[in-house]
Amino acid sequence: MQHLLDRVLKQFVQAGSLGVRWPDGAVQQYVGPQAGPQAGVWLKNAAAVRALLFNPGLAFGESYMEGAVAPLDCSLYDLLHLLMLNAMRPGGHVVEQLGAALRYVRRGWxxxxxxxxxxxxxxxxxxxxxxxxxxxxxxxxxxxxxxxxxxxxxxxxxxxxxxxxxxxxxxxxxxxxxxxxxxxxxxxxxxxxxxxxxxxxxxxxxxxxxxxxxxxxxxxxxxxxxxxxxxxxxxxxxxxxxxxxxxxxxxxxxxxxxxxxxxxxxxxxxxxxxxxxxxxxxxxxxxxxxxxxxxxxxxxxxxxxxxxxxxxxxxxxxxxxxxxxxxxxxxxxxxxxxxxxxxxxxxxxxxxxxxxxxxxxxxxxxxxxxxxxxxxxxxxxxxxxxxxxxxxxxxxxxxxxxxx
CATH class of the missing domain: 3.40.50.150 (Vaccinia Virus protein VP39)
Known part of the structure; x- marks a missing residue:
C-alpha cells in the first residue's frame, strides 16, 4: 500500500512541501511546483497508510485521534494547512473526490x-x-x-x-x-x-x-x-x-x-x-x-x-x-x-x-x-x-x- 500512497502524494502535493516518515522509518519529501507551506507527517503503521489511501476524508482525522498519525517537525495546524490547501486543487486526491461525489448523491439522506x-x-x-x-x-x-x-x-x-x-x-x-x-x-x-x-x-x-x-x-x-x-x-x-x-x-x-x-x-x-x-x-x-x-x-x-x-x-x-x-x-x-x-x-x-x-x-x-x-x-x-x-x-x- 505504501507505494500506492506514494504515487498519490506525488500528484497531490502541488503547493508547498510535505515530509513523510513511513512506518519503516524511511523519510521522503514531496515538493510541489508551486510555493506554499511546509509540513511533515509521521505515518506510524500500515493501517494508517491503508486508511489514508482508501478513505482520506474520514481516515486522517480518525488516525490522528488514535495516535497512528502525527505531525512531523511541525504543528497540527501546519500539517492541516498544507493538506487542506492542496485538497482544494482540481485533481487532488482522486479517491476523496470520488467519495465526495458519492456523498453528494446521498446528502439528502x-x-x-x-x-x-x-x-x-x-x-x-x-x-x-x-x-x-x-x-x-x-x-x-x-x-x-x-x-x-x-x-x-x-x-x-x-x-x-x-x-x-x-x-x-x-x-x-x-x-x-x-x-x-x-x-x-x-x-x-x-x-x-x-x-x-x-x-x-x-x-x-x-x-x-x-x-x-x-x-x-x-x-x-x-x-x-x-x-x-x-x-x-x-x-x-x-x-x-x-x-x-x-x-x-x-x-x-x-x-x-x-x-x-x-x-x-x-x-x-x-x-x-x-x-x-x-x-x-x-x-x-x-x-x-x-x-x-x-x-x-x-x-x-x-x-x-x-x-x-x-x-x-x-x-x-x-x-x-x-x-x-x-x-x-x-x-x-x-x-x-x-x-x-x-x-x-x-x-x-x-x-x-x-x-x-x-x-x-x-x-x-x-x-x-x-x-x-x-x-x-x-x-x-x-x-x-x-x-x-x-x-x-x-x-x-x-x-x-x-x-x-
Missing part, C-alpha cells in the same frame, strides 16, 4: 433531520458538558462567529460587537418588542437583547444542557420575567413575534428542510416583522460535509452555498432586505478558541481522555483552515414579509450599532 434525529444530533455535540465549552468560549458563552471591526480585538470584545451588529439589523427601536431566538445556545444573545434593548425574548433549543444553563443565567441576571427558554423544535412554533434571530443554527437544518425553515420564519413573523439569520456558508457552490466532521462533530450538519439558500427564501414569500458576507471573521474566532483550548488542553484530557482532546483540537484547527483556505464564510440574511419594514438605506444599522 445524510442531512435528513426530522425532530427526533435533530435532537440526537444536537445532543451529540452541544450536550458534551458545559465544562468543556468553558475551556475556550468567551465569558458570554458565544459559540458562533465573532465580529472583528478592527481585527485586533479580544475575543470578548469581538463577541460583544457581534451581538451589537446583529441587534442593529433587528431594528430594536423600542422596548417591549417580542423576539424569538431560534437555537439560543447558552442564552447570551437572548439575555443581551433583553437587558440592553428591552426586548421580551423567547429562546428555543434542542439541547437540554444549554436549556438548563440558560435558565439559570436568566434567573441570576434577574431577567426570568423578560426572557423565557424552551426545549422546542422550530417546526413546532405556534405564535408570532416582532423579531426573529437565529445565530449558528441554520447549519443544522439540512438542505431538505430549508423550505420549511423559512416558511416557519414567515408565519412566525408579524406583518412588519424582521428576522436575522446568521450562518456558516461556502463560496464555491453546493457541496458536502466532510465525513469526519459529520461523524464526530456535527452529524447531519451542512454549511450551504448562498445559491442553495436563496431559492428557499424566495419560495417562502420573504424579502431579503439585506445580505452581508463575513469572510475571515470566523477564522479569527476559531484561532482564539484554538489557542484557548491548547492552553487548557490538560483539563480537557482530565474531563474526557487523550483521544477526545485530539478530536477537539483537530476540529478547531481544521475548522479555522476551512475559512482560511477552503472558501468557507459566514452570511447574515435580514428577512421580512414586508417590502417597507426596514428603511431605504443601511444607515440605521450603523447608527444603532454606534449607539450601543
Amino acid at each position: 445524510i442531512q435528513f433531520n426530522p425532530t427526533a434525529r435533530s435532537r440526537r444530533n444536537v445532543a451529540h455535540h452541544y450536550d458534551l458538558g458545559n465544562q468543556l465549552y468553558a475551556l475556550f468560549l468567551d465569558k458570554d458563552w458565544q459559540y458562533s462567529c465573532a465580529y472583528f471591526r478592527h481585527g485586533d480585538e479580544t475575543l470578548e470584545a469581538a463577541q460583544e460587537a457581534k451581538k451589537r451588529h446583529i441587534a442593529s439589523k433587528l431594528m430594536l427601536d423600542r422596548p417591549g418588542l417580542e423576539v424569538l431566538d431560534i437555537g439560543c445556545g447558552w442564552g447570551g444573545m437572548a439575555l443581551t437583547l433583553a437587558r440592553d434593548y428591552g426586548a421580551i425574548v423567547t429562546g428555543i433549543t434542542l439541547s437540554e444542557e444549554q436549556l438548563t444553563f440558560a435558565r439559570q443565567r436568566a434567573q441570576q441576571a434577574g431577567l426570568e420575567k423578560q426572557v423565557r427558554f424552551e426545549l422546542l423544535d422550530y417546526r413546532h412554533l405556534q405564535r408570532q413575534f416582532d423579531r426573529i434571530v437565529s445565530v449558528g443554527m441554520f447549519e443544522h437544518v439540512g438542505i431538505g428542510h430549508y423550505q420549511t425553515f423559512f416558511e416557519v420564519i414567515r408565519k412566525s413573523l408579524k406583518a412588519d416583522g424582521v428576522a436575522l439569520v446568521h450562518s456558516i456558508g461556502r463560496n464555491d457552490g453546493p457541496g458536502t460535509t466532510n465525513p469526519w466532521v459529520n461523524k464526530y462533530i456535527f452529524p447531519g450538519g451542512y454549511s450551504p452555498a448562498l445559491s442553495e439558500v436563496f431559492g428557499a427564501v424566495e419560495r417562502s414569500g420573504l424579502w431579503v432586505t439585506d445580505c452581508e458576507v463575513l469572510r475571515l471573521h470566523y477564522a479569527r474566532t476559531l484561532a482564539c478558541w484554538r489557542e484557548r483550548f491548547a492552553a487548557r488542553r490538560a483539563e480537557a484530557v482530565a474531563l474526557y481522555d487523550e483521544r477526545f482532546a485530539r478530536m477537539f483540537e483537530f476540529y478547531l484547527a481544521a475548522s479555522e483552515l476551512a475559512f482560511e483556505v477552503q472558501g468557507h464564510m459566514n452570511f447574515q440574511l435580514q428577512l421580512s414579509p414586508s417590502l417597507t419594514a426596514v428603511p431605504l438605506t443601511r444607515d440605521y444599522m450603523t447608527q444603532a450599532e454606534n449607539r450601543n
Whole structure:
C-alpha cells in the first residue's frame, strides 16, 4: 500500500512541501511546483497508510485521534494547512473526490433531520458538558462567529460587537418588542437583547444542557420575567413575534428542510416583522460535509452555498432586505478558541481522555483552515414579509450599532 500512497502524494502535493516518515522509518519529501507551506507527517503503521489511501476524508482525522498519525517537525495546524490547501486543487486526491461525489448523491439522506434525529444530533455535540465549552468560549458563552471591526480585538470584545451588529439589523427601536431566538445556545444573545434593548425574548433549543444553563443565567441576571427558554423544535412554533434571530443554527437544518425553515420564519413573523439569520456558508457552490466532521462533530450538519439558500427564501414569500458576507471573521474566532483550548488542553484530557482532546483540537484547527483556505464564510440574511419594514438605506444599522 505504501507505494500506492506514494504515487498519490506525488500528484497531490502541488503547493508547498510535505515530509513523510513511513512506518519503516524511511523519510521522503514531496515538493510541489508551486510555493506554499511546509509540513511533515509521521505515518506510524500500515493501517494508517491503508486508511489514508482508501478513505482520506474520514481516515486522517480518525488516525490522528488514535495516535497512528502525527505531525512531523511541525504543528497540527501546519500539517492541516498544507493538506487542506492542496485538497482544494482540481485533481487532488482522486479517491476523496470520488467519495465526495458519492456523498453528494446521498446528502439528502445524510442531512435528513426530522425532530427526533435533530435532537440526537444536537445532543451529540452541544450536550458534551458545559465544562468543556468553558475551556475556550468567551465569558458570554458565544459559540458562533465573532465580529472583528478592527481585527485586533479580544475575543470578548469581538463577541460583544457581534451581538451589537446583529441587534442593529433587528431594528430594536423600542422596548417591549417580542423576539424569538431560534437555537439560543447558552442564552447570551437572548439575555443581551433583553437587558440592553428591552426586548421580551423567547429562546428555543434542542439541547437540554444549554436549556438548563440558560435558565439559570436568566434567573441570576434577574431577567426570568423578560426572557423565557424552551426545549422546542422550530417546526413546532405556534405564535408570532416582532423579531426573529437565529445565530449558528441554520447549519443544522439540512438542505431538505430549508423550505420549511423559512416558511416557519414567515408565519412566525408579524406583518412588519424582521428576522436575522446568521450562518456558516461556502463560496464555491453546493457541496458536502466532510465525513469526519459529520461523524464526530456535527452529524447531519451542512454549511450551504448562498445559491442553495436563496431559492428557499424566495419560495417562502420573504424579502431579503439585506445580505452581508463575513469572510475571515470566523477564522479569527476559531484561532482564539484554538489557542484557548491548547492552553487548557490538560483539563480537557482530565474531563474526557487523550483521544477526545485530539478530536477537539483537530476540529478547531481544521475548522479555522476551512475559512482560511477552503472558501468557507459566514452570511447574515435580514428577512421580512414586508417590502417597507426596514428603511431605504443601511444607515440605521450603523447608527444603532454606534449607539450601543
